[in-house]
Amino acid sequence: MVEIIFIAPFVTGAIAFFIPKEAGRPLLVLTGIAHLLLSLFLWIFQPEPLFPGYFAVTPEGLLSLIVISLLFFLISIYTTGYLDVADIRSENIFIGSMLLFLSTMTMVTLSDHIMVLWIAIEATTLASTPLIYTHRSQKSLEATWKYVLVCSVGIAMALLGSVLITLAMDVGNVDAPLSFSGLTGVAKDLDPVWLKAAFVFILVGYGTKMGLTPMHTWLPDAHSEAPSPASALLSGVLLNCAYLGIFKTHKVMYAAGLGDFSSTILMVFGLMSILAAATFILRQTEYKRLLAYSSIENMGIIAFGTGIGGLGVYGAILCLIHHSLIKSSLFLTSGNILLGYGSHLIEDTGSLIRRMPRTFVAFFGGFVGISGFPPFGIFLGEFFIITAAFRAGHYVWAGIFILTLCVVFAGFANHAMRISFGGAGETAQMEEKPAMFWPQYALLLTSLLLCFWIPDSLYQMIFNAVSAVGGGF
Amino acid sequence: MIHPLDTVLSLVLLSVLFSFGSSRLPGLIKVLAFQGVVISVAPLFIGHDLSAGGVVLTLATLMIRGIIIPLCIYLAIKKVAIRREVEPIIGFHASVLAGLILIVAATFVSRKFNVPSVSGISGSTLILPTAITLLVGGMFLLMARRNAIAMVLGYIMMENGIYLVGTTFSVRAHHIVEFGILLDVLAGVMIMAVILQNIKKTFDDVDTARLRTLKE
Numbered sequence: 001m002v003e004i005i006f007i008a009p010f011v012t013g014a015i016a017f018f019i020p021k022e023a024g025r026p027l028l029v030l031t032g033i034a035h036l037l038l039s040l041f042l043w044i045f046q047p048e049p050l051f052p053g054y055f056a057v058t059p060e061g062l063l064s065l066i067v068i069s070l071l072f073f074l075i076s077i078y079t080t081g082y083l084d085v086a087d088i089r090s091e092n093i094f095i096g097s098m099l100l101f102l103s104t105m106t107m108v109t110l111s112d113h114i115m116v117l118w119i120a121i122e123a124t125t126l127a128s129t130p131l132i133y134t135h136r137s138q139k140s141l142e143a144t145w146k147y148v149l150v151c152s153v154g155i156a157m158a159l160l161g162s163v164l165i166t167l168a169m170d171v172g173n174v175d176a177p178l179s180f181s182g183l184t185g186v187a188k189d190l191d192p193v194w195l196k197a198a199f200v201f202i203l204v205g206y207g208t209k210m211g212l213t214p215m216h217t218w219l220p221d222a223h224s225e226a227p228s229p230a231s232a233l234l235s236g237v238l239l240n241c242a243y244l245g246i247f248k249t250h251k252v253m254y255a256a257g258l259g260d261f262s263s264t265i266l267m268v269f270g271l272m273s274i275l276a277a278a279t280f281i282l283r284q285t286e287y288k289r290l291l292a293y294s295s296i297e298n299m300g301i302i303a304f305g306t307g308i309g310g311l312g313v314y315g316a317i318l319c320l321i322h323h324s325l326i327k328s329s330l331f332l333t334s335g336n337i338l339l340g341y342g343s344h345l346i347e348d349t350g351s352l353i354r355r356m357p358r359t360f361v362a363f364f365g366g367f368v369g370i371s372g373f374p375p376f377g378i379f380l381g382e383f384f385i386i387t388a389a390f391r392a393g394h395y396v397w398a399g400i401f402i403l404t405l406c407v408v409f410a411g412f413a414n415h416a417m418r419i420s421f422g423g424a425g426e427t428a429q430m431e432e433k434p435a436m437f438w439p440q441y442a443l444l445l446t447s448l449l450l451c452f453w454i455p456d457s458l459y460q461m462i463f464n465a466v467s468a469v470g471g472g473f
Numbered sequence: 474m475i476h477p478l479d480t481v482l483s484l485v486l487l488s489v490l491f492s493f494g495s496s497r498l499p500g501l502i503k504v505l506a507f508q509g510v511v512i513s514v515a516p517l518f519i520g521h522d523l524s525a526g527g528v529v530l531t532l533a534t535l536m537i538r539g540i541i542i543p544l545c546i547y548l549a550i551k552k553v554a555i556r557r558e559v560e561p562i563i564g565f566h567a568s569v570l571a572g573l574i575l576i577v578a579a580t581f582v583s584r585k586f587n588v589p590s591v592s593g594i595s596g597s598t599l600i601l602p603t604a605i606t607l608l609v610g611g612m613f614l615l616m617a618r619r620n621a622i623a624m625v626l627g628y629i630m631m632e633n634g635i636y637l638v639g640t641t642f643s644v645r646a647h648h649i650v651e652f653g654i655l656l657d658v659l660a661g662v663m664i665m666a667v668i669l670q671n672i673k674k675t676f677d678d679v680d681t682a683r684l685r686t687l688k689e
Contacts, residue, residue, distance in 0.1 A: 051534050054650075119653040133668075138675055142684040145668050149624060152661050153615065159654070160608070163639045170589030170642065193587065207654050221687045 013099030081435030085142025158205025228335025236328030259300030266307030273300030315384030350423025607634025
């Protein structure tokens, strides 16, 4: 009965469209709690799915699932506070889409059949579109249009890649179920030429959704125009879902003995993303776009680490988990800043430490975490990736990687200092309600806790996931 | 002897050329509807064993690709921007010439691929060239037209190309999965149609040159 975990939010999401406003918010939080409990149940017992050909409980899927659950629960609490203050006209559509979005993302983490994974990832695009258009402004309309068109066309590439995998099976005379777990065992018999082509198309397709340069163009617009809880979901979990698709295909490539091919491509795209993000972060004028480009940078780091292999994959998964926790907290915080100052521009903000002290703590904590200061997990992840790069003898790659990280850090720090301490920012304050800063604190504390103490089951889960692509110590 | 499938696919190739040359939106939508119909009946000419599920799926594809999707877009523009030019970035004559070059290049390239030998399509030489033409042609419409509706039609053309590869070469995917893909595409086009209406309402036009405020 694994499937109930994505059917339940689907049902409550459909209900949310039709019930009165007051009932929507409790429904959101209740679904969040139920989803978290179900995820924990799955994590502990790992039951068999009802349709084994289509769905499977895998280590990498469980990792993403538990992150999604925790994030959604905390974001739903924030949303109850946010909806009181923010001006959102169609609350029913907003809450319903949030729940449908949760349902489709959960389906991604459990998909095993190659086509079902594609269906689920395309469904995440469709479910999240109304979220981006919530504000109904010209800018949000443009962002929504870009999001739907760029992602749909990109994901069509991934569908072509998935079809090419079936060609690789036909040419190689492989008779196995068309699922990732089924293919890993027989990967050596697949036709290498078609399989390589399939990987390239799937990387371009899901890479569009993940925000890898040069397919990232939708990401900053969508993240900056969506309401903050939606931005937090997009950045914290949607990008992970797309990464999951690439990771699973990389696993098949590795099993087929083509790991070098896919690793090199992942490293090139990863490094390109970090470089592009660095240039845009330096001269960014809006803080939500700044966070969005930082997401592109982190996705680049994750792709790069996965490509490096060995310890690097372990580092990449660490980055993935910590990026989700920290970046979604930062996006929630950016919602407070937007409500407090009423502007997207960095130059209109300032003196956050005096105007909104509690929001400041969340913002500055998030900044310290995301830019890779030593106690936080991103630092550990990046450190592992750099070590792995040196071990594998990629000195030039590692050099460029470290240099770009320094540039990103300098750019980000400059803007963060401006927001926190600089300028006057004499605009009206917002009342800081508990529901609007405790979720961020919880996310940051979870991330901090995971730096010092990783539960044994979590460690085992990460280790099982990365060992399939040659990761580990 | 010409394989019956090739006769059908040559119609698809023609429809690509027509779509490159058409300057008015209603005409373009009709060409795409025709293309959708031909693409969805193409599997019937292969001679895979047809199960009841296969027939139902073909009919559903025909309904959705040939009728519902074009109708959806037609209704979206009917109220707002009918009889509008497609606002080309690359002119129509140049586009048709590009289409011809594309077909020749696709035929040339597809000889180099090692395709699986599925029974029923062994005599057909046009499958891969047509698929490549549809994919690249859809891309071309996306990039060479500023009109938002023409861009959606380009996306549909790409989807047609992928569907052709998926149904002719491989018989692996289960019907339920194929149906899921079809529903996703349908929902995507419907959402695009809704956004198109909103773009028209907000900007009083569907020219994407006006959607240029978000940068960097």
